Amino acid sequence: xxxxxxxxxxxxxxxxxxxxxxxxxxxxxxxxxxxxxxxxxxxxxxxxxxxxxxxxxxxxxxxxxxxxxxxxxxxxxxxxxxxxxxxxxxxxxxxxxxxxxxxxxxxxxxxxxx
Amino acid sequence: xxxxxxxxxxxxxxxxxxxxxxxxxxxxxxxxxxxxxxxxxxxxxxxxxxxxxxxxxxxxxxxxxxxxxxxxxxxxxxxxxxxxxxxxxxxxxxxxxxxxxxxxxxxxxxxxxxxxxxxxxxxxxxxxxxxxxxxxxxxxxxxxxxxxxxxxxxxxxxxxxxxxxxxxxxxxxxxxxxxxxxxxxxxxxxxxxxxxxxxxxxxxxxxxxxxxxxxxxxxxxxxxxxxxxxxxxxxxxxxxxxxxxxxxxxxxxxxxxxxxxxxxxxxxxxx
Numbered sequence: 317x318x319x320x321x322x323x324x325x326x327x328x329x330x331x332x333x334x335x336x337x338x339x340x341x342x343x344x345x346x347x348x349x350x351x352x353x354x355x356x357x358x359x360x361x362x363x364x365x366x367x368x369x370x371x372x373x374x375x376x377x378x379x380x381x382x383x384x385x386x387x388x389x390x391x392x393x394x395x396x397x398x399x400x401x402x403x404x405x406x407x408x409x410x411x412x413x414x415x416x417x418x419x420x421x422x423x424x425x426x427x428x429x430x
Numbered sequence: 431x432x433x434x435x436x437x438x439x440x441x442x443x444x445x446x447x448x449x450x451x452x453x454x455x456x457x458x459x460x461x462x463x464x465x466x467x468x469x470x471x472x473x474x475x476x477x478x479x480x481x482x483x484x485x486x487x488x489x490x491x492x493x494x495x496x497x498x499x500x501x502x503x504x505x506x507x508x509x510x511x512x513x514x515x516x517x518x519x520x521x522x523x524x525x526x527x528x529x530x531x532x533x534x535x536x537x538x539x540x541x542x543x544x545x546x547x548x549x550x551x552x553x554x555x556x557x558x559x560x561x562x563x564x565x566x567x568x569x570x571x572x573x574x575x576x577x578x579x580x581x582x583x584x585x586x587x588x589x590x591x592x593x594x595x596x597x598x599x600x601x602x603x604x605x606x607x608x609x610x611x612x613x614x615x616x617x618x619x620x621x622x623x624x625x626x627x628x629x630x631x632x633x634x635x636x637x638x639x640x641x642x643x644x645x646x647x648x649x650x651x652x653x654x655x656x657x658x659x660x661x662x663x664x665x666x667x668x669x670x671x672x673x674x675x676x677x678x679x680x681x682x683x684x685x686x687x688x689x690x691x692x693x694x695x696x697x698x699x700x701x
């Protein structure tokens with residue numbers, strides 16, 4: 317459940333941004349989360365709902381863009397999206413350790429209102 | 431208010447050293463080795479702002495772990511400047527991290543000064559086991575936190591400083607957990623993930639993220655391999671497919687079998 321700690325950090329930044337903008341209310345929080353970030357959808361949503369209670373983000377939506385894993389096969393010199401956690405190139409079958417995307421954990425945007 | 435890391439008057443964690451026991455208070459104005467403020471300026475700098483009535487969309491595009499990552503980079507710079515090789519040890523609870531360190535510290539004693547920062551949600555039992563082996567040992571009681579983070583490590587290292595002159599290796603024994611610690615960079619040079627034979631050959635398939643983050647994987651408790659029906663070729667196949675980037679060594683901290691390869695790997699990590 318490290319999602320609670322991560323969400324605390326996210327909301328801290330959200331309120332900082334909202335307050336600097338002079339907004340009273342947060343309407344939505346947009347995140348980009350990679351499948352390899354170590355963050356899971358359900359605990360993240362749970363943490364968000366639990367932590368926004370009694371805050372200016374109480375009625376805000378959490379919008380998450382999930383980023384699939386993308387690897388690079390050095391033999392074939394091409395990028396591919398693996399189907400599971402064994403990052404096997406669909407062309408040559410070699411297992412890749414070059415990860416191009418999927419580790420993201422970003423606060424993309426905040427929607428606010430006065 | 432701590433000027434360096436921006437933490438409040440009280441930490442959510444506690445650091446227990448041998449000399450003063452529990453109750454880590456707070457050190458102020460004593461961070462000279464860590465340099466300037468860890469925080470940014472604390473103000474929002476939205477790159478773009480689209481106004482439509484009262485409703486505004488503020489674009490940020492910033493990494494969520496940036497605070498931890500900044501502290502981790504600071505730790506990394508500190509370790510590099512001091513010539514300390516920091517090793518993050520991760521595994522499920524009971525996979526043999528402390529047993530590995532007991533034997534490792536015994537082997538290093540008199541040769542290379544090593545130190546340990548060990549994290550557990552409660553108690554300093556692990557630190558007690560590791561003391562008396564020629565190495566400074568600090569226990570971080572993480573409380574509710576299921577992992578070590580760069581902030582805890584920075585404070586523990588600061589606490590250790592006076593007894594750690596000439597420190598060459600710093601082991602960061604993480605909280606036993608195969609999920610959360612993977613997401614937190616501590617500023618380590620290398621990540622070692624332990625996987626004991628009693629956990630079953632499928633462990634790497636079940637917890638791929640942490641195994642994929644490893645530089646070295648240690649298959650531990652090899653003395654129990656036969657008794658627990660451990661299928662070593664199958665486990666190795668799983669490790670190779672999930673973590674092709676990692677080197678894999680099998681050992682027993684109890685009998686010492688395979689231990690020399692681990693000690694050689696440790697020596698190879700020295701700057």
